[in-house]
Amino acid sequence: MDAISEMLGNLGVPSVAEMNVNENYTITVDGFEDLTIEKIGDGRLSVGHYYTQRGDLMSDPEVVFMIDDDEWRAVRYTQHPLAHEHDESGLDLSEFLSTWGKNLRRQGFVDAANRRVADD
Numbered sequence: 001m002d003a004i005s006e007m008l009g010n011l012g013v014p015s016v017a018e019m020n021v022n023e024n025y026t027i028t029v030d031g032f033e034d035l036t037i038e039k040i041g042d043g044r045l046s047v048g049h050y051y052t053q054r055g056d057l058m059s060d061p062e063v064v065f066m067i068d069d070d071e072w073r074a075v076r077y078t079q080h081p082l083a084h085e086h087d088e089s090g091l092d093l094s095e096f097l098s099t100w101g102k103n104l105r106r107q108g109f110v111d112a113a114n115r116r117v118a119d120d
Contacts, residue, residue, distance in 0.1 A: 001072055003101040004037060004047055007113035016045050016067045029108045033060060043067050063093065
């Protein structure tokens, strides 16, 4: 996902392979749920917007990617309480991911990642 790769680059992360497991970044944009990017395993990256409802962490949405040689394959999609899909061979989320990537740019998440580094 180009927008996520660009955000990681803005944060000084050249590739997911160079991240440590559990390394994560939360990007905040006023008016939107925070976006969290976290390496959750070897070659696995979780990207999601989260909120708390009655004490439970909810995702809106969360996508887990398998990343191999810079190829991103969505393997899990969760949007509480409506959907949960999981397929290690890959999910066809191309239309959703394209729209989400455009929205992340338009909503200012890519710019916010860049500003976060400048503020540090």
